[in-house]
Amino acid sequence: MSVERVCVIGAGAIGSLCAVHLARRVDVSILVRREEHAADLNSHGLAVSGKSNFTSEVSATTDPGELPDFDLGIVATKATQMDDAIAPLHGRFPSAVFMTIQNGIGAEELMASYGDWPLISSVTFMSGIRHGDHHIEYELDTATWLGPYHPGAATLETAEEVGELFVGSGLKAEVLADVRPAQWSKLIFNHAVNSVAAVTDLPHVALYARKERRSDLGWLVEGLIDEGKATATAAGVKLFEDPWEMNVEAVTTGQTATEDYAHVPSMLGDIRAGRRTEIEFISGALVHEADRLGVDVPLSRAMYQLVRARDRSYDD
Amino acid sequence: MRIGVIGCGAVGSLFAAHTAQLDDVEVWVYDVSAEHVAAINEHGLRLTGVAEIHSRPTATTDPKALPSLDFGIVATKGMFTRSAIEAVADAFADGAVCSVQNGVGNEEVIAEYVPRVIRGTTFPAGRVTAPGVVQFDTAGATWIGPFEPKPASMEEVEQLAALLTLGGMETIPLRDARGAQWTKLIFNAASNALCSLTQMPHGRAASNEQVRWVMDRVIEEGKEVAAALGVEMEKDPAVLLEESIPVALDHKPSMLQDVLARKPTEIDQLNGGICAFGDETGVATPMNRSAWYLVKGLEASWKLEEA
16 A cells, blocks of 8 residues: 555644644645634644644544545544544545554554454654644654554554654654554553552652652552553563663653653643543553453552542543 | 640640640640740630630740640641650650650650650541631540550559540540550541542542542551551441541541642651551551552642742
8 A cells, every 4th residue: 555645533742743744745634523623723734843843734624524535544532532533434434544543552442343444553652732723842752653453454564654654754653563562561651650640640750760768659650560560461462661661761861851841641631631531541451451361450450540539520 | 733735736726725724734835836826825725616715825936945744745747746856855854745646656756755655546626727726626535545665654644634534635544545546547547648649528538439449458458557566446447437428528637638738748657657567567558558659749749839
């Protein structure tokens, strides 16, 4: 196949970063939820600042029926909104390949329940900050790892083509034959860091890796990561990177080394804004997987439940 | 007879105001708040709410102003125990000092500075509403007993209990007051920490299935540590928790009040205390430890915002 038309579904931070970059090389359409968002993108284009600086023309719509045909669909909604976004695509775009880029695990299975498109799994470490609907700041230009989803039908060659498109448009990407080890590394990292942030209101800072005093938070983060690793082992996944090392590196190198930077993990951002968190797809998915495999994860379960208690969207 | 109340916040004020009503007892109050001390000396100490009391203890911010005292009642927050008792220790060179603070570990600190120590647990609660004025919210009993490593005599314990009871604060003398202390400790560790982390009031948190699961584990671990120490519980904290839901449905435990006001919490003396005794007795306390880390993390988030 040849990727010449891309559709980005969901234009939050990650979706916007994909769209603005890829639009330099191919035609990009964007599916969003809000009319104003679509109108704003159609009249102003999409601007990126920070690690990249340019503006791209894109075509946006809120109506799935209006989407032009595409070769690659990038599903970049929050995990919590994926179901609503994908349902209208059921039975359409039979020649497209879809790539999921959500946090956590389970997005590919959800895609597979709506169609038999070839699927590409991915896990991204880039981050962005939205400044309104048509301006995205490219914050961390870390790589996106992608590869064919097994047992889907996307080939490694297709994944390589998508990887080249990413790199050619100014993003960082690495193509892997099996993304699960990377996905699980990020899942465990996200589970530990996001759940602790969502409960303590503390951004991801050096304290997350500190184990000097007996009451230092690093001990809990390590405990959560150890439970995650035990679950990965039971699932037969050999991790791509040690999530503890990822945690240490995130708070000791680059921009995150100073507390001024104080990265606010997405789940804490959601709690602060009163939005539904991705807890089910991150800590929830991990705890359920551990239950299925018979791995005891008491600390992870406690964090999962405390975030749910803090997530006001569960109130009714 | 001379009594000194060390730390005159809400709980200290309850003890000071009640005992200062007694004719043959001279009550001294030591507190670091100059405003509160000046108000007490000028207008007396006033309790409103459960009991209306107006009495006149002598207050000071200067530890050297304290005369030699027969009994001490330490009611500071746990993180100020050491600095407070260190400052006033001379006044108790021949006195017995009783802690009525939250959590565990305070008596151990007090024993480093004075010869005879009394272990205490108190249920009455209130809040300072203005300098010299305290709202008395909840009545309840106080349990006291000799602190074994450096004990006051049982006679002294009984004398203090009789005096407090006569002043209007029902106090029960016990040979072993650990059961009462650990009952309240474990109950508080579950309620205070989890209400603080979820920002839910007591009864709402305890009746939320998600939160209760964590509370139940905090309680189970606490009971295991108490059992390893040979402490016989006064009452099962799990039962106490269940019974407290309707009466304290929207009550904000003191730690949640501290968290909302962004003041340092007593987590070290509560869940941290359970962990410390767990380490000593070889009992694993992962859930108390997690609550301890998380509240410490929460406190750290305020410093970050100030920076």
